[in-house]
Amino acid sequence: MRVLLMGNPNVGKSAIFSRLTGSHVVVSNYAGTTVEYTRGFLQLEERELEVIDVPGTYDLEPTNRAEAVASEMIAGGELIINVVDASHLERSLHLTLQLLLTGKPVVVALNMWDEAQKAGITIDTARLEQLLGVPVVPTCALTGDGMVVLKSRVQEARSSSLVSENGASLWQKAAEISQKVQKAPERASTFRDKLDHTTVHPVLGPVFALFVLLVSFGFVAYFGNFLHEMLEGVFELLWLPVAAWISGLMGGAGMLHDILIGTLIDGEIHFEESFGLLTTGLYIPLAVVLPYIFSFYLVLSILEDIGYLPRLGVVVDALMQRLGIHGLSIVPMMLGIGCNVPGVMAGRMLETRKERFIVGTLIAIAVPCMAQQAMVIGLLGQAGLSGLAIVYGTLFVLWMVMGAIMNRFLKGESPEMLIDLPPYRMPYWESLWKKIYMRMNGFIRSALPYVLLGVFIVNLFYTLGVIGYISQVFAPVITGLFGLPGEAGGALIVGFLRKDVAVGMLAPLGMELNQLIVASVVLMVYFPCIATFVVLFKELGVRDLLKLTLIMILVVVITGGGLHLLLQATGF
Amino acid sequence: MYKSLIELDLREEAEVVAFNGSSLMNRRLEGMGIRQGKKISRISSQYIRGPVIISVDGHQAAMGRGMATKLIVKPAERNGV
Numbered sequence: 347m348r349v350l351l352m353g354n355p356n357v358g359k360s361a362i363f364s365r366l367t368g369s370h371v372v373v374s375n376y377a378g379t380t381v382e383y384t385r386g387f388l389q390l391e392e393r394e395l396e397v398i399d400v401p402g403t404y405d406l407e408p409t410n411r412a413e414a415v416a417s418e419m420i421a422g423g424e425l426i427i428n429v430v431d432a433s434h435l436e437r438s439l440h441l442t443l444q445l446l447l448t449g450k451p452v453v454v455a456l457n458m459w460d461e462a463q464k465a466g467i468t469i470d471t472a473r474l475e476q477l478l479g480v481p482v483v484p485t486c487a488l489t490g491d492g493m494v495v496l497k498s499r500v501q502e503a504r505s506s507s508l509v510s511e512n513g514a515s516l517w518q519k520a521a522e523i524s525q526k527v528q529k530a531p532e533r534a535s536t537f538r539d540k541l542d543h544t545t546v547h548p549v550l551g552p553v554f555a556l557f558v559l560l561v562s563f564g565f566v567a568y569f570g571n572f573l574h575e576m577l578e579g580v581f582e583l584l585w586l587p588v589a590a591w592i593s594g595l596m597g598g599a600g601m602l603h604d605i606l607i608g609t610l611i612d613g614e615i616h617f618e619e620s621f622g623l624l625t626t627g628l629y630i631p632l633a634v635v636l637p638y639i640f641s642f643y644l645v646l647s648i649l650e651d652i653g654y655l656p657r658l659g660v661v662v663d664a665l666m667q668r669l670g671i672h673g674l675s676i677v678p679m680m681l682g683i684g685c686n687v688p689g690v691m692a693g694r695m696l697e698t699r700k701e702r703f704i705v706g707t708l709i710a711i712a713v714p715c716m717a718q719q720a721m722v723i724g725l726l727g728q729a730g731l732s733g734l735a736i737v738y739g740t741l742f743v744l745w746m747v748m749g750a751i752m753n754r755f756l757k758g759e760s761p762e763m764l765i766d767l768p769p770y771r772m773p774y775w776e777s778l779w780k781k782i783y784m785r786m787n788g789f790i791r792s793a794l795p796y797v798l799l800g801v802f803i804v805n806l807f808y809t810l811g812v813i814g815y816i817s818q819v820f821a822p823v824i825t826g827l828f829g830l831p832g833e834a835g836g837a838l839i840v841g842f843l844r845k846d847v848a849v850g851m852l853a854p855l856g857m858e859l860n861q862l863i864v865a866s867v868v869l870m871v872y873f874p875c876i877a878t879f880v881v882l883f884k885e886l887g888v889r890d891l892l893k894l895t896l897i898m899i900l901v902v903v904i905t906g907g908g909l910h911l912l913l914q915a916t917g918f
Numbered sequence: 919m920y921k922s923l924i925e926l927d928l929r930e931e932a933e934v935v936a937f938n939g940s941s942l943m944n945r946r947l948e949g950m951g952i953r954q955g956k957k958i959s960r961i962s963s964q965y966i967r968g969p970v971i972i973s974v975d976g977h978q979a980a981m982g983r984g985m986a987t988k989l990i991v992k993p994a995e996r997n998g999v
């Protein structure tokens with residue numbers, strides 16, 4: 347039997363889901379789309395129920411794509427667990443009534459019970475149960491209170507005898523019911539309200555945001571490096587002997603050896619420089635990029651579950667409006683810093699095609715993913731911070747200018763933001779963990795296979811001499827336009843398939859700092875990888891993807907060429 | 919006397935009367951509990967045409983300035999005014 351978990355956003359639905367289903371989750375794609383949802387299993391005596399975490403929604407009549415999925419999913423469920431926010435009863439009940447009217451059996455979890463109590467709200471659950479005609483169970487997903495009762499009463503779920511009425515009166519009905527069952531005192535201002543106030547204060551808000559971002563990126567750099575060093579140790583200890591054994595089997599040379607193991611450095615495998623599928627090909631994504639992606643999504647998900655992200659959206663809204671997107675688009679952008687794939691996918695929370703196009707384009711072109719950043723830091727890091735500062739500064743200017751231009755010339759609407767600011771809350775670690783897993787999944791499941799395929803193709807081309815040929819063909823452009831040595835052309839093309847090799851090929855060319863800067867910007871601006879290309883195609887469609895590609899080529903040429911001239915003129 | 923939300927003084931209490939925008943927007947507002955008869959007040963506004971923070975029915979939300987201009991409210995009667 348399939349059970350749907352439904353409720354408004356921020357009512358603790360994910361936390362309840364984790365409580366019900368334990369640690370085993372499956373991420374699935376919703377029939378033919380890239381919309382992902384989580385599934386888990388609930389053991390009830392001898393029966394095993396499949397539980398689906400449906401995206402949060404306010405209304406069964408959808409107002410955006412994510413909500414559209416929620417209402418379509420109803421058809422596929424036999425039972426609904428409706429999660430309700432006890433501290434905002436009336437509002438939650440509106441959705442509850444709509445769910446009851448679908449005729450499906452429903453059980454209501456009255457979550458955030460602890461918050462309601464703290465606010466002095468009392469709810470007569472027996473009476474509520476009677477009025478709704480379905481079981482009602484108070485819960486606190488944070489501590490797990492009420493979960494046993496909820497599980498046992500799932501079997502009692504039944505269709506309500508409430509009769510259908512038109513839309514306006516559903517609200518009246520919700521208000522009526524909540525007045526009958528709830529006693530709520532006037533709200534007093536608390537410490538939390540004050541904190542709340544600071545973080546969206548017109549002056550203190552941006553200062554606080556800057557502070558949060560600095561601390562977050564500091565943590566990512568530090569913790570990411572810590573994890574990287576650990577994994578590096580694991581690779582050296584466990585994988586190196588295996589790879590060396592395989593290398594030995596193949597006699598240390600030959601075409602297959604070149605593809606799988608790569609070149610031996612002083613007769614030994616070197617994870618950073620051998621460039622084989624099984625050496626550098628596994629090492630870079632798993633031991634270098636993954637630790638940073640994980641650290642990044644850890645921080646981002648904590649900020650989200652605490653409730654800070656919508657506030658950050660408020661603070662940056664005025665700026666983002668100039669780019670034709672509202673403040674909440676900062677969320678897909680930030681996700682894109684980890685891996686562009688989940689970033690682009692998150693863009694679907696935006697309502698109009700114009701917004702989704704702008705967000706997709708900005709992420710693909712001006713938001714560097716962890717793999718790109720690792721690559722560029724590897725290339726420029728030794729030369730000091732000034733080079734990196736120029737690269738990141740250029741990307742930021744690009745981000746703003748491109749956004750402003752697209753906003754100006756693209757047809758379509760950019761709606762304003764409208765967002766709930768839920769109170770700050772303690773994250774529930776298990777659902778936090780699942781969310782991070784979901785996000786990493788974008789990288790592991792969608793990007794990693796392409797990375798490995800890319801390694802294979804590049805190595806094949808390399809041994810066949812194709813790369814050298816392409817290099818020669820493009821050399822005049824690369825030299826004339828960007829002022830880079832001709833050999834860099836091969837590296838830039840390879841970079842589409844493999845970031846690690848691109849660096850490996852650029853590093854020994856003995857380029858000047860200004861050339862390294864131009865090469866880095868070009869590497870970051872053009873498509874991050876094939877995986878991003880594929881999700882962009884799924885999210886935007888062929889026509890918009892072609893448009894985006896055109897913009898990208900223009901931007902690469904203009905920015906790369908312009909930067910080259912600028913650095914030359916200033917004698918950098 | 920009706921006003922738009924944006925014209926309301928900070929923390930001045932009012933009641934939602936109507937929304938002069940698209941029906942889709944109206945539905946979204948309703949879903950968030952911002953609908954006729956609800957007590958509403960403006961808590962703060964961001965600079966340079968950023969969004970407006972409101973408090974409605976015991977919770978907070980942020981909405982764009984254009985939206986706030988279209989939200990018609992009725993300020994509560996104040997004693998002695």
Ligand SMILES: Nc1nc2c(ncn2[C@@H]2O[C@H](COP(=O)(O)OP(=O)(O)O)[C@@H](O)[C@H]2O)c(=O)[nH]1
Pocket residue numbers: 353354355356357358359360361362402457458459460461485486487488489651652771772773774777
């Ligand atoms: N105090 C309290 N916090 C909760 C409860 N349930 C969830 N939370 C927290 O509320 C936040 C939002 O919960 P989440 O499950 O992400 O909400 P969703 O958007 O409905 O999936 C998280 O920080 C949770 O830890 C609860 O019953 N009481």
